[in-house]
Amino acid sequence: MDVRFSPEQAALRDSVAQVAARLGPKTVADLDDAERVAKLDAAVDASGWREVRTAGDGGTPWASGVEAAIVAEQLGRAVADVSFIGPTLAAELRRLIGAEPATATETVVLAADLGGLGDRVAFDAAGASVALALHNDALVEAGLADPLPAVDITRTSASVAIPRASIGNLTDDDLDRWTALGLALVSADLVGVMGGAVEITCEYAKERHQYGVAIGSFQAVQHLLADAFVSMEGARSIALHAAWAVDALPPADALAAAAAAKAYCARAGRAVCETAIQVHGGIGNTWECLAHVFLRRALVSIDVLGGEGSNLARVLAHRGIGGA
Amino acid sequence: MDFADSPAEAEFRERLRTWLAENNPGLPASSTDDAYWAGQAAWHQSLYNAGFFGLSWPAEIGGHGLPSVYDVILDEELAAAGTPPRPSLGYLVQGILEHGSGDIQRRFLPGIVNGRDRWCQGFSEPDAGSDLASLRTRADRDGDDFVITGHKVWTSYSDDADWCLLLARTDHDVPKHKGISAFAVPMRQPGIEQRPLKMINGITKEFGEVTFDGARVPAINMIGEPGEGWPLAMTVVSHEREPGELGYVARYRKAVKDLAAKVTAASDAFSLEQVRALGWAIVETEMLRHHVSRRLSDRLDGVTHGPDGSVDKLLMTWTEQAVGHAAVAVGGAAHDGGDDTWLRMYLYSRAQSVMGGTSQIQRNLVARRILGLPA
Numbered sequence: 001m002d003v004r005f006s007p008e009q010a011a012l013r014d015s016v017a018q019v020a021a022r023l024g025p026k027t028v029a030d031l032d033d034a035e036r037v038a039k040l041d042a043a044v045d046a047s048g049w050r051e052v053r054t055a056g057d058g059g060t061p062w063a064s065g066v067e068a069a070i071v072a073e074q075l076g077r078a079v080a081d082v083s084f085i086g087p088t089l090a091a092e093l094r095r096l097i098g099a100e101p102a103t104a105t106e107t108v109v110l111a112a113d114l115g116g117l118g119d120r121v122a123f124d125a126a127g128a129s130v131a132l133a134l135h136n137d138a139l140v141e142a143g144l145a146d147p148l149p150a151v152d153i154t155r156t157s158a159s160v161a162i163p164r165a166s167i168g169n170l171t172d173d174d175l176d177r178w179t180a181l182g183l184a185l186v187s188a189d190l191v192g193v194m195g196g197a198v199e200i201t202c203e204y205a206k207e208r209h210q211y212g213v214a215i216g217s218f219q220a221v222q223h224l225l226a227d228a229f230v231s232m233e234g235a236r237s238i239a240l241h242a243a244w245a246v247d248a249l250p251p252a253d254a255l256a257a258a259a260a261a262k263a264y265c266a267r268a269g270r271a272v273c274e275t276a277i278q279v280h281g282g283i284g285n286t287w288e289c290l291a292h293v294f295l296r297r298a299l300v301s302i303d304v305l306g307g308e309g310s311n312l313a314r315v316l317a318h319r320g321i322g323g324a
Numbered sequence: 325m326d327f328a329d330s331p332a333e334a335e336f337r338e339r340l341r342t343w344l345a346e347n348n349p350g351l352p353a354s355s356t357d358d359a360y361w362a363g364q365a366a367w368h369q370s371l372y373n374a375g376f377f378g379l380s381w382p383a384e385i386g387g388h389g390l391p392s393v394y395d396v397i398l399d400e401e402l403a404a405a406g407t408p409p410r411p412s413l414g415y416l417v418q419g420i421l422e423h424g425s426g427d428i429q430r431r432f433l434p435g436i437v438n439g440r441d442r443w444c445q446g447f448s449e450p451d452a453g454s455d456l457a458s459l460r461t462r463a464d465r466d467g468d469d470f471v472i473t474g475h476k477v478w479t480s481y482s483d484d485a486d487w488c489l490l491l492a493r494t495d496h497d498v499p500k501h502k503g504i505s506a507f508a509v510p511m512r513q514p515g516i517e518q519r520p521l522k523m524i525n526g527i528t529k530e531f532g533e534v535t536f537d538g539a540r541v542p543a544i545n546m547i548g549e550p551g552e553g554w555p556l557a558m559t560v561v562s563h564e565r566e567p568g569e570l571g572y573v574a575r576y577r578k579a580v581k582d583l584a585a586k587v588t589a590a591s592d593a594f595s596l597e598q599v600r601a602l603g604w605a606i607v608e609t610e611m612l613r614h615h616v617s618r619r620l621s622d623r624l625d626g627v628t629h630g631p632d633g634s635v636d637k638l639l640m641t642w643t644e645q646a647v648g649h650a651a652v653a654v655g656g657a658a659h660d661g662g663d664d665t666w667l668r669m670y671l672y673s674r675a676q677s678v679m680g681g682t683s684q685i686q687r688n689l690v691a692r693r694i695l696g697l698p699a
Contacts, residue, residue: 001333001393003325003614003621066325202695217698222691229690230638237615238607244327260610263603312603319606320588321599 003240005070013070019043020078028288031081031153041082041127044075050087050105053181055095065181065246069188069239076192076301077199079293081154083107085185085304086124086131092181093132097139097168102130109133109142109160114303115310117175121148122158123304131160138166152300153293176251179305183258184246186301187239190269193301194232197276197294201225205279221279228275231268238264252318259306259314266307269298327617329397337397343374344405351408353578358529360408361484368411368439377410378437381417385429386437392568392620403574412570415563416443416489423506423548423556432487432508444485446476446509446534447557453478454685456491457500457554461536463492463507468543470494472509472536478679482518482532485511489560490541491553504553508545515539525671562630564680565637568616572640576609576647579669583654598653605650608643615639631693634686641676641683648673 005013023040025031044050049071052063068088075084086107093108094101107128111118122131122144133142143161150156170178202225205216215221242261245254273295277284284291306314316322329337347370351363371377372386379394381387388394395410402409416436420429435441452459461474472492482488488509495503511518515538521531548556563569583602587594619636648670655666677683691697 001327001329001396001617001621002624003327003617004624005325009325198695202697205697214698216691219688219691222695222697223684223687225695225697226638226687226690229695230635233635234611234615234639234642237618238611240325240618241327241610241614244325248326248328257610260607263607264611312600312607315606316599316603319584321584321591321602 003244009066009070012067013074015047016049016071016074017077019047020074020080024075024078024080025154025290025293028290028293031293037081040080044080044082044084050084051091051101053088053092053095054101055098059095059098061092061095061247065184065243066240068181069184069243072185072188073192073195073239076189076297077196079154079193079196079290079297081126083124083126083128083155085182085189086122086128086155088185089178089182090132092178093139093170096174096178097170099167104129106130106132106141110304114300115306117178119160119163122160123300124155125158126156128158131158132167133160133163134170135163137169139168139170140164140166150296152297154297155300173251176255177246180242180251180254180258181246182305183255183262183311184239184242186304187235187242187258187261187265189301190265190298191232191236191239193294193298194228194235194269194272197273197291197298198225198228198232200290200294201228201276201279204283208281215279224275224279228272231272235261235265235268256315256318259311259318262305263308263311263315266302266311269302270295273298327614333393333397336394337401340376340398340401341405343376344401344407347374348405348407353403353406353408353575361481361529364408364411365439365442367408371410372438377439378417381437382421385417385421385433392623393617395571396568396573396616396620399571399574400577402571403578406578409571409575411439413437413443414569415445415560418563419489419506419556419560420547422559423552425548427544428508428547441486442481442484443487443489444479444482444511444532444534445560446479446482446488446490447560448478449475450477454682456557457504459491459493459504461490461492462496463490463494463505463541465494465543466540469540470507470543470546472507472515472539472541474536475533476536477533478521479532479534480530482511482534483520483529487511488534489547490536491557494550498551501554502551504557505550506547506553506556507541508547509536509539509541513539523672524674525668527668561681562633565633565640565686566619567612567636567640567643568620570640572644573609573613573616576605576612576643579647579651580605580609583650583666586654594654601646601650601653605647608646612639612643631689634681634689635694637680638683638686638690644673644676 052068053061056062089108090106105127107125109131110121110123112120117134119133119135131142133140140163142163145159145161148157208215238261242258245257276291280291283289349367352360378387379390380392383389449459463470463472488511490507490509493503494505517535519533520528522528651666652670657667658664
């Protein structure tokens with residue numbers, strides 16, 4: 001057992017963090033800066049990060065779930081407003097069924113509640129023209145129709161046009177493996193979102209003065225932030241294991257590991273982002289404050305492939321306990 | 325990056341498993357059971373003689389110089405085999421290794437490691453809990469000895485101890501943190517009285533209070549220099565905050581597995597709420613297991629104990645208390661006079677957010693030392 005990042009993994013983490021820090025949004029107003037968004041998208045495109053799960057030699061992906069999760073966490077931390085998880089999961093679907101890699105940017109279609117692969121909502125659809133959907137038990141390509149009103153203002157969803165012809169079928173093991181990767185990536189995104197939310201909130205608590213002192217000097221505020229930080233660290237540990245498990249464990253075990261991580265990250269993610277808003281006080285309840293951008297992104301990541309309830313049920317089912 | 329056993333770790337695990345199959349002492353798997361204490365010394369020595377104790381400690385003191393992950397493998401296999409946990413002595417060994425002279429180390433460490441001597445820890449006092457540095461037990465020089473007067477409380481296993489790692493005030497004219505010294509005090513002497521305390525779960529074995537009235541300790545038993553007891557205390561408590569050191573993860577996993585077996589045996593008898601409590605206990609326990617893997621891996625780079633211990637202690641506490649909630653939800657509160665094992669486990673879990681520094685103290689440390697929030 002040695003779960004330290006390899007030098008290459010540490011370098012990947014640092015380069016994603018650098019790109020996201022340089023080109024990601026620093027303020028809510030930055031979200032409307034189309035030129036910046038285009039530069040960020042071009043940088044992510046040039047990096048090849050969205051292709052890490054395309055098939056290499058013998059059908060194995062270019063990089064493991066750990067590398068994909070490293071990218072997802074750093075993009076989440078900066079609330080980077082470009083697609084990543086959607087295209088990565090589309091590439092994984094093509095890899096699993098042995099189809100040729102996509103020629104244009106594509107994403108995946110989820111059920112209306114985002115709880116699983118489906119045929120209703122194209123998730124993380126920025127820049128995508130096509131999306132892979134599960135329609136009548138077959139994997140199909142679908143065109144994208146209209147953008148949907150955004151819960152998360154850093155990632156785009158779209159409605160789906162009439163699905164086209166089938167491109168293949170997923171076995172149960174394929175679907176478990178794919179769901180494990182998806183849960184590991186949204187868990188990593190939530191870890192990143194928590195990290196970013198804790199950072200901006202600690203900064204604010206050091207700057208904001210009331211009663212003549214920084215509010216971060218009050219024990220009541222300190223304990224909120226300490227709990228947020230500790231929750232994020234626990235989430236990071238279980239999410240890291242899930243990312244490793246994607247390729248290292250049999251599909252059913254990988255899915256159980258990912259579900260445990262997602263249940264933990266879903267619960268912690270919402271609580272930490274709510275703390276960010278609370279500590280920002282009145283400012284935190286205004287649109288201009290970044291805190292709600294983190295919370296909104298968390299809300300979508302929580303729902304993708306199921307939140308606490310459905311993932312606890314997966315964990316219990318893996319131990320032979322139904323009905324949760 | 326790999327969570328799985330390396331070939332050497334897998335070989336060790338297999339060898340240990342084979343040994344355990346033939347050397348299970350048949351003792352209760354709980355360190356708070358009287359029957360456990362009757363066989364504890366033999367169990368410790370049996371582990372030591374087979375080469376399965378002190379795995380991560382230096383060879384010079386009877387250890388094996390292995391990475392800490394081997395302790396975790398030991399804990400996992402002991403829990404899986406249903407044996408008692410390994411004696412939890414890392415706090416003593418680290419405290420004496422880091423702060424004791426060569427003479428102190430030679431005199432005391434071998435007996436700790438090989439199971440000859442039993443120790444207790446005399447830190448807390450009735451008026452010095454979280455504010456440990458305000459302790460009032462005094463050690464006054466008298467010839468070649470110090471004479472100890474004072475009152476220690478919440479002292480684990482004091483009734484069976486041969487020695488006490490004692491903090492006492494030796495200088496009353498300096499700031500409170502600077503006037504404390506540490507001693508190895510022989511417990512079996514006149515002038516020391518030990519009284520058990522009954523915990524909220526009914527057990528009387530674990531907790532004690534100890535009064536010192538003219539007890540004597542040779543001056544050569546001072547650990548570290550005069551007035552340097554506080555840094556030793558900090559080493560010891562930071563050790564007590566590390567889930568990887570304490571072997572609790574394996575115990576939580578065992579409890580969760582037993583609770584899951586209870587539910588699968590009669591799934592219709594359990595409500596959604598009960599089953600969800602079990603689900604969270606599983607998730608928290610898995611989190612802690614992987615968190616320990618992360619911390620032990622970081623230590624391969626030589627990262628030492630810092631404020632991260634407070635993060636680990638809080639995560640361990642949240643996990644133990646989630647397991648406690650599952651225990652009382654699924655195991656039941658024994659309203660019908662039945663088996664109260666699970667109720668006792670739940671009640672014991674309430675101590676985790678107090679012992680080794682309360683959760684409130686840990687949050688203060690995280691806020692100040694990690695997040696850099698102002699005082």
